[in-house]
Amino acid sequence: MDYQSEFRRSVDQPEEFWREKARAIDWIRPPEEIWKASENGHGQWFPDGLINSSDVALDANIRAGRGDQKALIYDSPVTDTQQSFTYNELTDQVARFAGVLKARGVGHGDRVIIYMPMVPQAVIAMLACARLGAIHSVVFGGFAAHELAVRISDAKPKAIVTASCGIEVAKVIPYKPLVDRAIEEADHKPEFCIVFQRPQVTAELQAGRDADWDQEMATATPADPVPVAATDPLYILYTSGTTGKPKGVVRDNGGHAVALRYSMELVYGAGPGDVFWAASDVGWVVGHSYIVYAPLFMGCTTILYEGKPVKTPDAGAFWRVCQDHKVNYLFTAPTAFRAVRKEDPEADLMAKYDISALKRLFLAGERLDPSTYEWLKEHTSLPVLDHWWQTETGWAICCNPVGIEEMRTKPGSATVPAPGFNVQVVSLDGRPMPAGEQGQVAVKLPLPPGCLSTVWGDDARFRKTYLDPIPGFYSSGDGGFIDEDGYVFIMGRTDDVINVAGHRLSTGEMEEVVASHPAVAECCVVGARDEMKGQIPVGLVLLKDGATIDPDELEEELVEMVRDRIGAIACFRRAMVVDRLPKTRSGKILRRVIRQIADGEEWSVPSTIDDPAILEEIDQKFRN
Numbered sequence: 001m002d003y004q005s006e007f008r009r010s011v012d013q014p015e016e017f018w019r020e021k022a023r024a025i026d027w028i029r030p031p032e033e034i035w036k037a038s039e040n041g042h043g044q045w046f047p048d049g050l051i052n053s054s055d056v057a058l059d060a061n062i063r064a065g066r067g068d069q070k071a072l073i074y075d076s077p078v079t080d081t082q083q084s085f086t087y088n089e090l091t092d093q094v095a096r097f098a099g100v101l102k103a104r105g106v107g108h109g110d111r112v113i114i115y116m117p118m119v120p121q122a123v124i125a126m127l128a129c130a131r132l133g134a135i136h137s138v139v140f141g142g143f144a145a146h147e148l149a150v151r152i153s154d155a156k157p158k159a160i161v162t163a164s165c166g167i168e169v170a171k172v173i174p175y176k177p178l179v180d181r182a183i184e185e186a187d188h189k190p191e192f193c194i195v196f197q198r199p200q201v202t203a204e205l206q207a208g209r210d211a212d213w214d215q216e217m218a219t220a221t222p223a224d225p226v227p228v229a230a231t232d233p234l235y236i237l238y239t240s241g242t243t244g245k246p247k248g249v250v251r252d253n254g255g256h257a258v259a260l261r262y263s264m265e266l267v268y269g270a271g272p273g274d275v276f277w278a279a280s281d282v283g284w285v286v287g288h289s290y291i292v293y294a295p296l297f298m299g300c301t302t303i304l305y306e307g308k309p310v311k312t313p314d315a316g317a318f319w320r321v322c323q324d325h326k327v328n329y330l331f332t333a334p335t336a337f338r339a340v341r342k343e344d345p346e347a348d349l350m351a352k353y354d355i356s357a358l359k360r361l362f363l364a365g366e367r368l369d370p371s372t373y374e375w376l377k378e379h380t381s382l383p384v385l386d387h388w389w390q391t392e393t394g395w396a397i398c399c400n401p402v403g404i405e406e407m408r409t410k411p412g413s414a415t416v417p418a419p420g421f422n423v424q425v426v427s428l429d430g431r432p433m434p435a436g437e438q439g440q441v442a443v444k445l446p447l448p449p450g451c452l453s454t455v456w457g458d459d460a461r462f463r464k465t466y467l468d469p470i471p472g473f474y475s476s477g478d479g480g481f482i483d484e485d486g487y488v489f490i491m492g493r494t495d496d497v498i499n500v501a502g503h504r505l506s507t508g509e510m511e512e513v514v515a516s517h518p519a520v521a522e523c524c525v526v527g528a529r530d531e532m533k534g535q536i537p538v539g540l541v542l543l544k545d546g547a548t549i550d551p552d553e554l555e556e557e558l559v560e561m562v563r564d565r566i567g568a569i570a571c572f573r574r575a576m577v578v579d580r581l582p583k584t585r586s587g588k589i590l591r592r593v594i595r596q597i598a599d600g601e602e603w604s605v606p607s608t609i610d611d612p613a614i615l616e617e618i619d620q621k622f623r624n
């Protein structure tokens, strides 16, 4: 099979194509109907299929004879723990925890928020929800109480599952006070919380509302998988948009299972029994798709790593994990390797470990800069494969399709569109751009299975954000170009979303926090290029008339406010007071030119600006 014919079939005969791919999955009732179109080219995949994602991930592997194979390996340098679960053992734990939730009234369609560190219980809780047909919404542990509260108010969960603490290198972060604060702030109150107590911190439980994980599990009756419609939501994952309010990306069960299983073959070239490690966090889409679901759908062994690329204990950590668990495929964000390279530029620590089981390295989440790419190639001699995707799509939009045809790589390119994604670069009015010219990277509808079906509770926002801007296309929010060979180059967001250490954040959200400071009249937050983290946010602040606060003191307060409201991962550390903000005559802040200044790029004075001198002043401030 070659890439071109597979790709052409996927876009010319999508129903036939996905009917065939759907056969790889154990359905409860296989779909007869493959695609049901709604208006505007959007629609539903496998509308009459019945499935259970926990059954596909777990029980199906037992039926296939993999019950004694390792399903999950937990490797935690921060607690000095290694623990593994076979498919039999993981299924038993998941069925039990599903029993815990069921006994407390959680069922089909109910939401459950999971706010947990990288412990096996997070994976167990996700799969337990799936088993009951309940909808999980995992919130990344690095988000502050306010962010959790926003998600509680939006998802209206029946329950919250949490742990007593997370561990960041050597810092122990108690989670329960954050959960309590979030519930207090949210305008919806969950009925109950299940708390996994870790030895480092014992959380206080609120009588009548909170229950202890271990105690509940001890007496639980295991629950069987519940058949759900392929189109029923499996999960909601909130992601940053351009406004302060995060978007709840909704993923269905059937399309997700089919697409992710296919992606394991196509994108990663992985098969049953392989050891797959996505060094990410279950709170991000990479964690959902490639720590939890896809490797299990494929019958692989997946690694859950509670540690960092550096400092736990050193920059050899990734190679040590690869050696200990004979990892075949490693997937992480370029930032992680930039951190490793900074501490171990000659890769001396890599040489200490036997990483001979490793076949390929995969990078995504942000642009793979050519120098990190070259460093990895030189020191590992492995294929280093960039791929481009988003929370919204759940799997790679562009990749090197190694499972069917390994293509030549071009540094800076995520290679070619994955079968199913008819990627085109277009102008804002949908006209195709010539090869090599930059424009909006868009996907001609329909999207393949596995992509978002809507935005939770706000279908109008889904349409307005993704479908309306370029009729007939899904708007990715990224800009880029396609070269003469059909290779796709992603050059960065065209909106106010930034990418900090592989974490997607909204500058609009940070602006809301900064603007709420009593001394601030107006502000603007932009992403500035950062050698290690890709981008970091920087704020420009205009004081209210008569405000007398010292700029350093203000910066300190703003930094603290962003940490408190959004979380430390925002990495908001710089706020500069300016006399004026550069605006167009109609009053719009000129973010693009501020970004160029922040990045130290060439910039020119836009013709629309009302007062060009202000740009020089801002440039000076950045240079100081």
Ligand code: COA
Pocket (backbone or CB within 6 Å): 140, 141, 142, 143, 166, 168, 173, 279, 280, 281, 284, 286, 308, 309, 310, 332, 333, 335, 336, 339, 364, 365, 500, 501, 502, 503, 567, 568, 569, 570, 571
């Ligand atoms: N819970 C609580 N706090 C967290 C957290 C979590 N799960 N994750 C990060 N934080 C905190 C950190 O402790 C740090 O706090 P500090 O400002 O008090 O020091 C802050 O958020 C910033 O964290 P981070 O962005 O991770 O920076 P770092 O300097 O600690 O580490 C890297 C740098 C490169 C090692 C780290 O960013 C990394 O591993 N990146 C890979 C990203 C990744 O896997 N992305 C997923 C997409 S594939």
Ligand code: AMP
Pocket (backbone or CB within 6 Å): 239, 285, 363, 364, 365, 366, 367, 368, 386, 387, 388, 389, 390, 391, 392, 414, 476, 477, 478, 490, 491, 492, 493, 499, 502, 503, 504
């Ligand atoms: P997230 O939804 O957190 O996965 O972030 C998605 C965004 O990250 C995309 O819209 C891109 O801006 C960026 N991104 C992800 N992967 C890549 C990649 N391989 N190259 C360039 N940018 C990427």
